[in-house]
Amino acid sequence: MAEKVRFGIVGTGTIAHRFAEAIKNVQGAELVAVASRTKENAEKFGDEFGIPVRFESYEKMAVSDVIDAAYIAVPHSGHLSCSCLMMNNGKHVLCEKPMAVNSREAEDMFRCAEKNNVLLMEAMWARLVPGTIKMLEIVNDGILGEIRGAEGKFCYTMDEDEMGHHVFKVENGGGSLLDVGVYGLNFASWYLGREVEKINAQCDFYNGTDSHTCAILKYKNGAIADVSSATLLRKPNEGYLYGTKGYAYLKRFYAPQEIELFFNDGRHEKIPTPYAGNGFEEQIAHFCECVSDGLKESPVVTHEQTLFITRQMDEIRKITGIVYPQD
Numbered sequence: 001m002a003e004k005v006r007f008g009i010v011g012t013g014t015i016a017h018r019f020a021e022a023i024k025n026v027q028g029a030e031l032v033a034v035a036s037r038t039k040e041n042a043e044k045f046g047d048e049f050g051i052p053v054r055f056e057s058y059e060k061m062a063v064s065d066v067i068d069a070a071y072i073a074v075p076h077s078g079h080l081s082c083s084c085l086m087m088n089n090g091k092h093v094l095c096e097k098p099m100a101v102n103s104r105e106a107e108d109m110f111r112c113a114e115k116n117n118v119l120l121m122e123a124m125w126a127r128l129v130p131g132t133i134k135m136l137e138i139v140n141d142g143i144l145g146e147i148r149g150a151e152g153k154f155c156y157t158m159d160e161d162e163m164g165h166h167v168f169k170v171e172n173g174g175g176s177l178l179d180v181g182v183y184g185l186n187f188a189s190w191y192l193g194r195e196v197e198k199i200n201a202q203c204d205f206y207n208g209t210d211s212h213t214c215a216i217l218k219y220k221n222g223a224i225a226d227v228s229s230a231t232l233l234r235k236p237n238e239g240y241l242y243g244t245k246g247y248a249y250l251k252r253f254y255a256p257q258e259i260e261l262f263f264n265d266g267r268h269e270k271i272p273t274p275y276a277g278n279g280f281e282e283q284i285a286h287f288c289e290c291v292s293d294g295l296k297e298s299p300v301v302t303h304e305q306t307l308f309i310t311r312q313m314d315e316i317r318k319i320t321g322i323v324y325p326q327d
Contacts, residue, residue, distance in 0.1 A: 005092075005288045008033035008053075008061050010082050011073035012045040015096055019071050020049040022280035028288035035061035058082055062089040069291060071123070072096055075166040076173030077326065080105045083120065084112045092119040094287050098182045099123075101173040101326040103310045110303050119290055121298045122306045124186060125283040131256035131273035132190065135241070135248065139191050144243025144261070148223045152187045152239035152253040154180040155212070155230035167231050168207045173324055175209035176229035177313055183254040184227030184239075185309050188217055191241055194308055195220040203320040206232055210322050255279055 007029055009016050016034075023031045031051055036042040039056035046054040055061040061070070062085045069092035072082050079100055083093045093113070099122040100106035113120035126132055139147055155176070158165060166172035167179050197220045203213040211232040217225040228235065239253020246263035250256040259271040276282065283301075290298050297303055317323070 004028055004030040005291050006030050006032045006066065006068045007071055008035060008055075008064075008067035008069070008091075009045075009051075009071050009073055010035050010058055010061065010086070011078075012036045012041045013073060016045070016071075016073035017048075018278055019073060019280055019284070020045075020051075022278050023284055025277045025281050026284045026288065028292065029284050033061055033064070033067050058085055062086050062091065067091060069094060069119075069287070075169075076101050076178055077171060077324075080109060080326075083109050087112050087116045087118050087120065090116060090118065092287075092291055094121050094123050094283070096123045098178050098310060098313065099306050100310055101178065101324050103307060103314050105326060106307055106310045110307075113296065117296065119287070119296050119298075120303075121287055121290065121301050123283060124182075124301050124306075125280050126183060126255035127186065127190070127301055128282040128286050129255045129273075129275060129279055130282075131250070131252075131259060132254075134271060134273050135250070135256065135259055136190060138248070138259070138261070139241065139243075143245070144241065144248060145245030147191050147241055147243050149242035150188050150191055150223075150225040150227075150240065151242075152184040152225075152227045153229075153235045154183050154237055154254065155228060155233050155235035156180070156237075157230070157232050157234045168209055170208040170323075171325055173326065174231075175211070175213075175322060176231045177203070177210050177213045177316060177322060179229070179231065181213055181215070181227065181229030181316075182309060182313065184225075184229060185215070185217075185312050186305075187239060187254050188225035188227055189305070189308065192217075192219055192223050192225055196312070199312070199315055199319065201316045201319045203322065210320065213316070213320065213322075215316050 033053035035055040042054040070086040072095040201215040
């Protein structure tokens with residue numbers, strides 16, 4: 001293994017741009033290649049970020065020896081095929097969230113990683129940012145008392161000229177639940193655990209995809225989480241954690257750059273928790289550390305966590321009637 005982990009990006013969309021910007025700030029990583037379905041897109045992206053090797057197919061990147069790891073940044077429906085293509089050719093994989101359209105796909109991907117003895121990690125970047133780490137410390141230290149409730153809303157609306165986006169296409173694994181609802185479910189699990197007793201959910205549809213989904217999760221200890229996602233409805237992108245001694249307000253609930261604590265005795269505290277860059281740096285650095293240490297699973301973004309959340313999304317989709325061709 002080279003001193004730096006040599007990355008190739010699969011896909012050239014918005015999220016790929018964010019990754020390419022962030023990796024510049026990570027000492028243990030180097031972006032050496034990009035792959036697209038067209039030579040034009042690969043060349044354009046490569047020129048923008050100074051990437052030396054450009055591939056006009058994913059297969060050519062997979063069989064090359066210029067990369068150690070691939071970042072999968074294609075639409076959800078392509079995560080399984082692209083990840084397994086790379087892993088079957090000995091490449092480690094950091095796959096954009098949600099890692100899979102359903103739990104069957106996720107299980108297949110982890111089996112593929114095990115078979116090829118490579119690292120596979122879901123790119124749940126928000127779990128690794130300073131704000132989440134600090135919030136977990138606050139909760140685990142009992143500063144807010146016992147956490148009895150959580151709320152998180154990740155809801156946005158697209159412009160009229162964006163209605164052809166893959167988030168509105170069933171065949172691409174579109175819809176708000178998989179696109180951004182995954183953050184709310186992870187958020188709830190980080191602070192309330194996994195002992196979920198009951199899930200209730202409702203959703204609205206657009207073009208066969210869920211355009212607005214709300215889920216209520218009841219835990220065995222009585223705690224309740226309220227999470228929502230939307231692609232055609234804007235809500236404040238904020239969240240709360242409610243404890244017996246007070247509550248936390250998080251302006252960007254899943255990856256806060258500031259934590260506000262409000263205590264029952266009237267005290268109020270603000271804690272700044274800024275990103276190192278755009279928020280992706282920490283996950284890239286963590287992934288590289290796992291590769292350098294020879295790990296085949298992240299100790300933080302575990303396989304078990306990815307499967308737990310994917311199965312929750314399966315259950316919510318079953319309740320609300322969200323169906324994909326991959327099912």
